[in-house]
Amino acid sequence: xxxxxxxxxxxxxxxxxxxxxxxxxxxxxxxxxxxxxxxxxxxxxxxxxxxxxxxxxxxxxxxxxxxxxxxxxxxxxxxxxxxxxxxxxxxxxxxxxxxxxxxxxxxxxxxxxxxxxxxxxxxxxxxxxxxxxxxxxxxxxxxxxxxxxxxxxxxxxxxxxxxxxxxxxxxxxxxxxxxxxxxxxxxxxxxxxxxxxxxxxxxxxxxxxxxxxxxxxxxxxxxxxxxxxxxxxxxxxxxxxxxxxxxxxxxxxxxxxxxxxxxxxxxxxxxxxxxxxxxxxxxxxxxxxxxxxxxxxxxxxxxxxxxxxxxxxxxxxxxxxxxxxxxxxxxxxxxxxxxxxxxxxxxxxxxxxxxxxxxxxxxxxxxxxxxxxxxxxxxxxxxxxxxxxxxxxxxxxxxxxxxxxxxxxxxxxxxxxxxxxxxxxxxxxxxxxxxxxxxxxxxxxxxxxxxxxxxxxxxxxxxxxxxxxxxxxxxxxxxxxxxx
Numbered sequence: 001x002x003x004x005x006x007x008x009x010x011x012x013x014x015x016x017x018x019x020x021x022x023x024x025x026x027x028x029x030x031x032x033x034x035x036x037x038x039x040x041x042x043x044x045x046x047x048x049x050x051x052x053x054x055x056x057x058x059x060x061x062x063x064x065x066x067x068x069x070x071x072x073x074x075x076x077x078x079x080x081x082x083x084x085x086x087x088x089x090x091x092x093x094x095x096x097x098x099x100x101x102x103x104x105x106x107x108x109x110x111x112x113x114x115x116x117x118x119x120x121x122x123x124x125x126x127x128x129x130x131x132x133x134x135x136x137x138x139x140x141x142x143x144x145x146x147x148x149x150x151x152x153x154x155x156x157x158x159x160x161x162x163x164x165x166x167x168x169x170x171x172x173x174x175x176x177x178x179x180x181x182x183x184x185x186x187x188x189x190x191x192x193x194x195x196x197x198x199x200x201x202x203x204x205x206x207x208x209x210x211x212x213x214x215x216x217x218x219x220x221x222x223x224x225x226x227x228x229x230x231x232x233x234x235x236x237x238x239x240x241x242x243x244x245x246x247x248x249x250x251x252x253x254x255x256x257x258x259x260x261x262x263x264x265x266x267x268x269x270x271x272x273x274x275x276x277x278x279x280x281x282x283x284x285x286x287x288x289x290x291x292x293x294x295x296x297x298x299x300x301x302x303x304x305x306x307x308x309x310x311x312x313x314x315x316x317x318x319x320x321x322x323x324x325x326x327x328x329x330x331x332x333x334x335x336x337x338x339x340x341x342x343x344x345x346x347x348x349x350x351x352x353x354x355x356x357x358x359x360x361x362x363x364x365x366x367x368x369x370x371x372x373x374x375x376x377x378x379x380x381x382x383x384x385x386x387x388x389x390x391x392x393x394x395x396x397x398x399x400x401x402x403x404x405x406x407x408x409x410x411x412x413x414x415x416x417x418x419x420x421x422x423x424x425x426x427x428x429x430x431x432x433x434x435x436x437x438x439x440x441x442x443x444x445x446x447x448x449x450x451x452x453x454x455x456x457x458x459x460x461x462x463x464x465x466x467x468x469x470x471x472x473x474x475x476x477x478x479x480x481x482x483x484x
Contacts, residue, residue: 014121014315015043018051022065022096027072031110034073036119036126037100038081038108039137040314043121048095056093065096076111079103107137121314122376132289133376136330146288147195147331148184151204155186158200162236170341183340184333194287195333198237209234209293212247218299237282237334241343244278244296245271251298255387266363268385269303272442273357273370277381279343280350281307283335284379301388306380317374322351353442354381360428360443361386408463421446422454422463429464429475 017033030045037043048059059065066085074080082101087094107129109116118134119126129137139145164175180186185196197204214229229250233243248269256265281294286309297304311317312330329335338344345353351372358370363386371382408426410419421444428435428443441451458464465476 014123014319015041017043017045017124017126018049018054019045019047020050020057021059022047022069024068027076028110028112031072031076032117032119032126032128033121034077034081034083034098034100035108035110035117036121038077038103039106039118039129040102040121042100042102045098045100046095047098048093049090056090056095059094059096062087062094062096069096069098078109078111078116079105081108104141106141107134120376123316127376130377132286135288136286145330145332146286147193147198147333149194150187151192151194151197153192153197153204155180155190155192155196158192158197158202158204160199161201163199163201163238166238167341170343183337185337193333195331195337198287198334199337201236203235203237205287206234207287207290207292208237208240210240210244210296211293212244212296212298214251214298218301220297240294241278241282244294245275247296248274248298248303253387255390266387267361268387269383270357270361270386273354273383274303274305276344276350276354276357277305277370277383279338280381281305281379283338283344284312284330285309286330289377301385303383303385304380305383306378308378310374310376310379314376317372317379322355322372325351356439356443358383358386360424360431362427363387363390411461414457418454418457421450422458425451425454425458426463426477430477433474433476435475 015037017030019030023029030047033043033045037045047065048057049055050057069085073083081103084099086097088097089095107118109118118129118137120129120133121127136146139149160175167173167175180196181188184193185199186192192200194205198208210233212231212233213227216226216228220226231243231247233240233247249271252268252271252274254265254267285294285307286292289308292308294308295304295306297306309330312328313326317325335344344350354370358364358368361368365386368384368386370384373380373382408419408423410422414422424444425440428440437448437451437455440455441448444451446454455464455466459466462478465478467473467476
């Protein structure tokens, strides 16, 4: 037996469960975790450790317990999941470890009194899956997703004017009749898929909605008047994206101050980050949950964007390192089409782009990082108002005292918008010398050719230099370029 490393199992969590002993009379107490692990990403049940005080509890008959556990799983979990069961030692104490793999043939049911029940992990607990989650597990088990399913609506009864117009403006290409089949929006027999219904001008799904509220103050608690403004939007997924972002823009105030050649604007909430969060909410929400909708709640000090459906892989986002989140898409047809239209990226970099947009804001501090949270039923992101409690700057400044980034007196001969864009590039390089040109393009909202020209001129004027291979290497700020 190897010495088991329990360093990552200090607490019960999504992938771990401790049991004092192997319950023989109450087998459901641990078999439900077997079902939950198999329905998710897998996990480990460790018998022989008290889950309350982490005391070791000797297991008298290891071989007998191994046979009992194996028989219970074979008889009462359907289909039978893949698992490994063996003794291990921890600090000289013997424990029994049951490792269950996340399965492909979901749902994995626990059979009790001739009734099938399926479980999922919710934090450190195994809970019974409700109807929407059960339906999603069934779709996973058949290698299908909700957005690919055939709807009850005939395509001839619906129009796609808004979608076709936006697609042309984004791609320069016109939608041909056969494209609806290849995109997965229509079926061969003339019906809409669920994804197709979401892109129609008048979406037939009542729950394709966004509720937006600008609350009065910091909470939803009653006051003289509870809300300053509220709107309800319904319809096409593309229209919802536009309507939701426009509502937020109404309350996304800016403070600003002048610099020698431009001015710096400080938004309450970075628009790029808000856009990414809205796209994620619409693309990754669980549309199978009827009677639900996306909520946008704006308070004095924050915005909360919440959508139905947790992380598709079942791991709460707050338990993950955001840089290493693996992209799993609940609605791949929707995601693919928005990628074609350059509304979202195929690489699944939404978290990274949200964080970068906030970090590159001129009024960023470490306290302003957005907060992500999820459970099996919902996902939310909270953006902090980066201007909340900050006094406006009344005088002109060469240096932004809050950010500590110094501003360059750029050449007056340059095109009008270059100074502002070059300052963004300069600050980004100072923050990350390995930043890439595509990343600078997105930060500046500027095309590849213009960014290359600005970089060349910044090098010619002696502000920055590039070291290393042309397609690699890194950037360096030239000492003395900043204005004191």
